[in-house]
Amino acid sequence: MAFDDLLKKNSVRSPWLFRINAGSCNGCDVELATTALIPRYDVERLGCRYCGSPRHADIVLITGPLTTRIRDQVLRVWNEIPEPKVTVAVGICPISGGVFREGYSIDGPIDKYIPVDVNVPGCPPRPQAILEAVALGLKIWKQKLGLEA
Amino acid sequence: MAGFLKVLFRNLLQGPSTDPFPLVPETFTPDRLRGKVVINQDLCMGCGICSYVCVAGAINIEKREDGHTITVWHNSCCRCAACRQYCPMHAISLEPNWHSAHAEADKYKVIEQKTIAYEPCSVCGKMIRPVPEATLKKLYVHNDDVDLNHVRSLCPSCRQLEDARRSAGLPPAAEKKAVE
Known part of the structure; x- marks a missing residue:
């Protein structure tokens, strides 16, 4: 039990990020890459890094309005991420459908299918806004782990 | 040789280019x-x-x-x-x-x-959105004898009548109503 707590305590110092593109126009994905790859915004200072496998992820960033074509794949990948996880909706598309709302090929908003924790609107949001959202997601993740009230 | 030394010294003097944003509250x-x-x-x-x-x-x-x-x-x-x-x-x-x-x-x-x-029109009583004062000043910039506060309280059709009366040299409508 003590080892388990130790693991929990140390894991909050390195939340791994996973990106899901749910039919995004790639604008938000570029901004997500910017937050991680450009030294100016460097999301790795918070201990985050992007991982390739959903099974390693702690914080999942979803972009795009959830098109009908990609819906089942997104839900499959999202269900592979171990609990507790924090879901961050990046951009206006996953939050409300944005400019694509009520389109014939859109099945969003994403909280119809997935419990979202943090929203960060923008088209696309600034890298600083995404950093803010990751910081907020980190706080929620700590609450889910039971380390913070 | 000297080129990279110049870059090195410049980078040492400038400090990191990372924006310290989420750790400090302000950013550019x-x-x-x-x-x-x-x-x-x-x-x-x-x-x-x-x-x-x-x-x-x-x-x-x-x-x-x-x-x-x-x-x-x-x-x-x-x-x-x-x-x-x-x-x-x-x-x-x-x-x-x-x-x-x-x-x-x-x-x-x-x-x-x-x-x-909305406010009621001072002549016919219809509920209207009063025209902002700055806009009225622009609209009536060449008619400085007009009482803007009175014009502001009129609905569009009453204002049209009012303008017609003024050009014909008749008294304003609100005065007429006060007599009735």
Whole structure:
């Protein structure tokens, strides 16, 4: 039990990020890459890094309005991420459908299918806004782990 | 040889290029950044051109007998500033506020909402949105003998009659009503 707590305590110092593109126009994905790859915004200072496998992820960033074509794949990948996880909706598309709302090929908003924790609107949001959202997601993740009230 | 030494010394003097933002509260923001929409309720006439041109359908105008409520949902706004471009009253602006991250519980609370109350026309009693003073000053810039406060309280059709009376040299309508 003590080892388990130790693991929990140390894991909050390195939340791994996973990106899901749910039919995004790639604008938000570029901004997500910017937050991680450009030294100016460097999301790795918070201990985050992007991982390739959903099974390693702690914080999942979803972009795009959830098109009908990609819906089942997104839900499959999202269900592979171990609990507790924090879901961050990046951009206006996953939050409300944005400019694509009520389109014939859109099945969003994403909280119809997935419990979202943090929203960060923008088209696309600034890298600083995404950093803010990751910081907020980190706080929620700590609450889910039971380390913070 | 000397080239890379120059770069090295410059980098040592300049310090890191990383923006310390999430760890310290302030960061740089361009002056003309398109952030959250702000509505000036002194100018909004409720014409609805903003909700017509809004690409994302983020603007809603609810018209009632005694006023109108204009609402912008930031979670649907794509910051294209088409509303600012087309607003004939220049009542809409975008402030450079990009702090938009919020928890899911606040999803429907991040709105800009302004309610504009209507006033009755001083002649016929119809509920109207009084024309903003600055706009009236522009409209009547060549008629400085007009009482702007009186014109402001008139509905469009009564104002038209009033203008016709004035050009014909007749007394204003409100005085006529006071006699009745």
